[in-house]
Amino acid sequence: MLQEYRADLHVHTVLSPCGSLDMSPARIISEAKQKHIDIMAITDHNSTRQCRVVMEMGRKAGIAVWGGAELNTREEVHCLAYFDEFEPLDELQKWLDRWLVKIKNNPDYFGDQVWVDEEENILGEEPWLLIAALDRSLDQCYEEVHRLGGVFVPAHIDRPGNSLSSQLGFVPPDIAADALEISPNVTLEMIEKYGWAKIKPLITGSDAHHPERLGMNMTRLRMQDAGIEEFKKALGGVDGREVVPEILKL
Numbered sequence: 626m627l628q629e630y631r632a633d634l635h636v637h638t639v640l641s642p643c644g645s646l647d648m649s650p651a652r653i654i655s656e657a658k659q660k661h662i663d664i665m666a667i668t669d670h671n672s673t674r675q676c677r678v679v680m681e682m683g684r685k686a687g688i689a690v691w692g693g694a695e696l697n698t699r700e701e702v703h704c705l706a707y708f709d710e711f712e713p714l715d716e717l718q719k720w721l722d723r724w725l726v727k728i729k730n731n732p733d734y735f736g737d738q739v740w741v742d743e744e745e746n747i748l749g750e751e752p753w754l755l756i757a758a759l760d761r762s763l764d765q766c767y768e769e770v771h772r773l774g775g776v777f778v779p780a781h782i783d784r785p786g787n788s789l790s791s792q793l794g795f796v797p798p799d800i801a802a803d804a805l806e807i808s809p810n811v812t813l814e815m816i817e818k819y820g821w822a823k824i825k826p827l828i829t830g831s832d833a834h835h836p837e838r839l840g841m842n843m844t845r846l847r848m849q850d851a852g853i854e855e856f857k858k859a860l861g862g863v864d865g866r867e868v869v870p871e872i873l874k875l
């Protein structure tokens with residue numbers, strides 16, 4: 626039986642240097658509950674370390690929380706990676722620790738990079754600047770995410786910074802990806818002009834760095850359950866499953 630899920634597939638936490646200190650797991654879960662979000666993906670810059678707590682709290686609150694990250698490739702293109710189990714997330718974290726270019730974070734300038742528990746006690750701090758790039762190309766990032774069984778999606782492809790369009794000049798028709806994320810600012814004209822929907826399925830997310838922003842841009846998913854394997858099938862349009870970005874301007 627297919628069901629409809631409302632998903633916010635791009636959410637930052639207190640761990641991202643640019644993420645508000647209000648974006649604690651407890652606040653994110655209560656905000657998501659209020660906004661009737663069924664599925665939420667935690668995608669901090671180049672780190673998965675806040676995922677587990679939010680995933681566990683989501684389970685208790687009846688919200689499916691996927692973990693992952695917003696990878697910054699060597700080309701400085703942001704790409705989302707999604708998983709729904711702890712093991713591949715731990716593997717991805719080791720890979721991120723290995724390939725993140727090590728620039729010391731200056732919390733006064735870039736912001737704090739801490740991760741916290743259910744009660745907002747600090748569990749740890751990332752010493753290296755998370756918005757730096759990984760020493761891995763787009764293709765290498767895609768390969769690693771797929772090797773671990775995840776879903777790989779270049780982020781905000783229409784944006785004038787850190788996107789395929791800004792860094793490569795266009796979205797390559799043969800791009801190694803499972804979907805493309807469009808930002809809230811995209812217009813139907815842009816999508817038609819560049820033919821993005823013909824390249825890959827399109828998704829969207831809020832890219833929330835503050836609680837108020839959470840759930841502002843959602844993707845509707847028609848699938849059998851709220852897991853990543855079903856998401857893969859929905860991206861492939863298998864047996865009536867579908868993925869529809871809810872963008873006001875469309």
Ligand SMILES: [Zn+2]
Pocket residue numbers: 695703780781787
């Ligand atoms: Zn981004």
Ligand SMILES: [Zn+2]
Pocket residue numbers: 635637695832
């Ligand atoms: Zn983001």
